[in-house]
Amino acid sequence: MIRMLLRVLGHQYAQPVRRTVALMTTTAVVEGLSYALLVPVLRELFGSTPANAWPWLIAFGAAVACYAGLRYLSDLSGFRVGTTLLRGMYHRLGDHLARLPLGWHSTGRVGEVSVLASRGVLEAMSVIAHLLTPFISAAVTPLTIVVVILAYNWQLGLAALAAAPLVAAIQVWTGRSMAASDAENAERGHEATGRVIEYLQAQPVLRAGGRTGERFGMLDDSLRELQRASRRSTLSALPGVVGTTLTVQAMFTALLALGAYLALGGSIGTAEVLAILVLAARCADPLLSLADIGGKLRGARAVLTQLDTVLRTEPLPESREPIQPVRHDLEFESVTFHHGDRRVFDNLSLAVPAGQRLAVVGPSGAGKSTLLQLLARFYDVDTGAVHVGGVDVRAISTEVLMARFAIVFQNVYLFDGTIEENVRLGRPDASGAEVRAAAAAARLDEVIERLPEGWATTVGEGGALLSGGERQRVSIARALLKDAPIVLLDEVTSALDPVNEAAVHEGIERLMAGRTVVMVAHRLRTVQRADHIAFLDGGRIVEEGSHDELLRRGGRYADFWELSLTPVKSR
Template sequence: MTMPAPAHPTGADTPPPAGFYAGTVRTIWRLFEPYRRAFATALLMRVLMSLSAAVPVVMLVWVVELLRTGELTGQRALVAVAVVIGGVAGQYCFSYASNRLVWTSTFYAVGAARIRTLDHVQRLPLGTVHERGVGDVSATLTADMEAVSTYAHHGLPQYFSALSMPAFVFAGLLVIDAPMAVAVAVSVVVAVPLVRWISRHFGRHAFTRGNLMATANSRIVEYVRGIAVIRAFDRTGARVNWFRDAVDDLRRINDRMAVKLVPAALATMGVVQLGIPLTIAALGYWYTGGRLDAGTMLIFLVLVLRVYTPILEVAGSAEQSRLADAALRRIGAVHDLQPQPEPRTPAAGVSRPSIQLDDVTFGYTPDEPVIRDLTIEVAPKTMTALVGPSGAGKSTVLALISRFWDVDSGAVRLGGVDVRDLTAEQLFDAVTVVFQDVYLFQGTIRDNIAFGRNSATDEAVEAAARQAQAHEFITALPQGYDTPVGEGGATLSGGERQRISIARAILKDAPIVLLDEVTAALDPINERAVQRAFAELVRDRTLVVVAHRLSTIRSADQIVVLDEGRAVERGRHEELLAAGGRYADLWTERERATQWRLQTATATPGPTAGTSDRSSPTR
């Protein structure tokens, strides 16, 4: 079913408004909901690992102090050694527990987040999904989720680990000498505004970069899907350039980030590192002034290095944090999209397989309706055909019956029940759709037919294939029903894919079947066979068919002629021909086209001089 997507501006370069996204850590916490306890335990283990790593430093300070006062004894030295060994052992134990927990919890949490996001996407109106595009949605579920995963299992634990050590050491410095501790902290405080500035600008560029990456992803997906057409029309170079343009946009945003932000990041790290020589200078000044003794000065030098090294690691990983933040914003933007409304009090279901379109108006874009004041009544177990020129709104009518979109005004009813009062499960228990653009899933022919009903037996699958006139070509294949169809059904012809799609719809056995130009890819022989299958279908189901080949719907109980979204004629085939209106004009055009094809096919020019003809009696 090919229809334009509604056009609504999205503000691609602007982060989405507040909603699912609530800051990097809080959004990860929300995204990891089923595995929060394990992830929080992993972060706690990482903090304990850092504190264990501080034990040798504390013991070193204690030993230096004992040396300074002359109170170091052999027993105290053994105590220090034992505590250091315990601290190192604790560090490795906590490291093992943390790494194991953080890897497993992140893996499961991101997997669950992908499933929840995909579940949210499948509940969105189809127009919203089309608007975002396949590449954008796939980038959210793959690249964005991967960026979050990388930050969650590496960057965030490193952040907790790196900051817990300086916090612990700085508390010790305050106890030893508060003025000196403040001097140590000055360079870190000065660096904070720089870090915030970098985070803000890098985050904006990273969000834009994510959108550009989604665009590139969409283009490469489209290129691969259409590669046969691209080659046939010798447009390989043009389409590669189209993809290259997206890559160039990515390169430019990366260059912009490098030119603007790398110097600032280096400056931030420089400011932090400047604290080391400044601290040494201050210590030297106070030592020469008699305010500090050699032991205290040595203690401060050791502790200062333990403060700045982890902080530099955090500053160096800011890019990873910003990329994760941008990815979380894009994931949040998807979760902020409103799902198709479900009824608060669902109806009992569809008791009669009738269809009513009551004064329906609908447009893909505001103020541009493609369906105008349309009223159609389809009686149970009858066949209604929708015909008309391209763009008349035929496929859109099927989309509205299926509730892929909601009407702007009027109502669509099944069995007298507004489709908006049905749950998705109730709706698609009553309706099955055979799309114009058939999509088959990777797997076997049997798997794809059984997609209509998972519990179907092999006998039921075969019966549906026979009714869809597909059994003969399936059994002629080397592996029969176990033949792999390839991605999208690539190993089968268009007509074969259509018939498998029809078999899938037959097997589902819904009381209402919507068929969108299903005979467009069939040869005349199979088209007649499918017509016989339709005759069987209509005895037990309500059938709505869209077809440009008018010969396929001569037996319809009702033919509705659409033009510019309005029903201009309706009736049976003979009645509409006798009326001499728009349908009669379409039929006349069809007859002329058929006659032209027959004349072309029967034209057999005789051999000319110098031409070899294997049927010539002169040979």
């Protein structure tokens, strides 16, 4: 567990963790040794001169005070180190996530990492602050007490020591048998959570379709499976709890019988037997708590394993001697790329001269959005190269590369802040006048004027308090403020109403002016003014040319164009 913790955190935290573990272990040993003084105390109290017990009582009080002081220091150290580790873990996880390719951050992974970074990190880092002390105390204090019993009477000590391997074997066996049920329980819990969220989000559709009862059945099934998995997990833990309890009770019974036998034979005094039985009883509570602590440690270890998996994910390699491009032309050179098991591009070649507009069209699933993602290096190509300004994107540092691009996606994500804060993401050091000018160019000023709080309006998580068209205007204003030489547009008007579409088009035209542009669009009217059009299908460019050239050829693009005009003609 400690090795896993240090691997996840980084070895710069090894020294404080080891010091804390050493202090906790010392505290547990002192606790066990303090109980050794109970033997002379009880011997004197039951002897002919009970007053002789006072020095031993004082020594016992001093030992308990020493233990209390050490326990305070070890708990304090645990909390301090735990807080430091928590802060360090958040920094390390955040820094690593920022270095991972943007393509790694899929919707599923974002949900998983969000849970991991909140509840998961707190659970894992609480090991030092809350679980390590009781675990070390439950393991080390009973062993120390057994050594004390051995020092007073070897027969009773060996009888007590015989329980140690049994308890250890039971704990190991319980941990192994619980691993599968814990994993199943976590999986069922994750599935049930997804069903609950799905059920809540789908209420408008389900009620409109009159299928609420059917979907509730699916949710009910997932919750029932979670209940069954929880029951199996509980039943898997039961043998370990019962086994540990029976072992502890058997040890105590054996000590009682052996102590009575030795006392009757005159080999040991009654006071010593009584004191050793008190020590044995003191061993019982921490040993019985091992089952509960072990379950919590298994949960923390599972989270640490997930964190370790994320942190072991390799980021895209950075060039040791990065090159800064001076031009703004773009080129795909014999690019082959697989997304999972699917081949998206097969020996694709395409060029965009600086300052020109390229429109990419084609059927759904042809890889149009992926083409933009490869330009921005969300992923690395399998073979071939993607060039920006004549330089392979793999030879450009991430900061320099991203500074070259202004990207406007179809699905705009806004942070839960004000409109101004979201626009300023494009260029945080921009002046107020520059921010207002970008907003005016994107026609965002029209939205701001009708909002009661204006620029200080909070957009909500993901921009939920704004409409789709309003979010898109914020995104365009942000891109205008960034003033990057290359613009990537991905289906920015496909889901907008006519009023917002006209406003967004106006903003897009201002954004594209004088820049190198690659746009993806389903509505072919938006690409008529492109300098060059590429029709993408089957991982290849099947047609290229201007709008008029492609219409004259009567090929795939012409067919798409006719289909796009059909609804208009029918009206």
